[in-house]
Amino acid sequence: MQIIxxxxxxxxxxxxxxxxxxxxxxxxxxxxxxxxxxxxxxxxRERAAAVRRARKMERKRMERDGIK
Known part of the structure; x- marks a missing residue:
């Protein structure tokens, strides 16, 4: 890594x-x-993080599709 x-x-x-x-x-x-x-x-910890990510993606997908 290099910073000038x-x-x-x-x-x-x-x-x-x-x-x-x-x-x-x-x-x-x-x-x-x-x-x-x-x-x-x-x-x-990794399993819990995966569940959080999946829920977040599902929430975003539903919001994008207009489903509440």
């Missing part, structure tokens, strides 16, 4: 770096890896 500092503007480069790290999910991964997570807990 232009015109000695470190603040702007730092903002760009933070945005890039967030987009790539580095912060989320750091948070998850802060403590050990049992494989069963990981599966449960």
């Amino acid at each position: 500092v232009r015109d000695n503007n470190v603040d702007q480069a730092l903002r760009a770096l933070k945005k890039k790290l967030q987009r790539e999910g580095v912060y989320r991964e750091m948070k998850l890896r802060r403590h050990y997570e049992k494989p069963s807990e990981k599966r449960a």
Whole structure:
């Protein structure tokens, strides 16, 4: 990963770096890896996330189709 500092503007480069790290999910991964997570807990978390995603997609689809 590379961030270019232009015109000695470190603040702007730092903002760009933070945005890039967030987009790539580095912060989320750091948070998850802060403590050990049992494989069963990981599966449960991922399953719950999948359910949330599916519900959200279904809600969006129904809203788009005009079904309430």
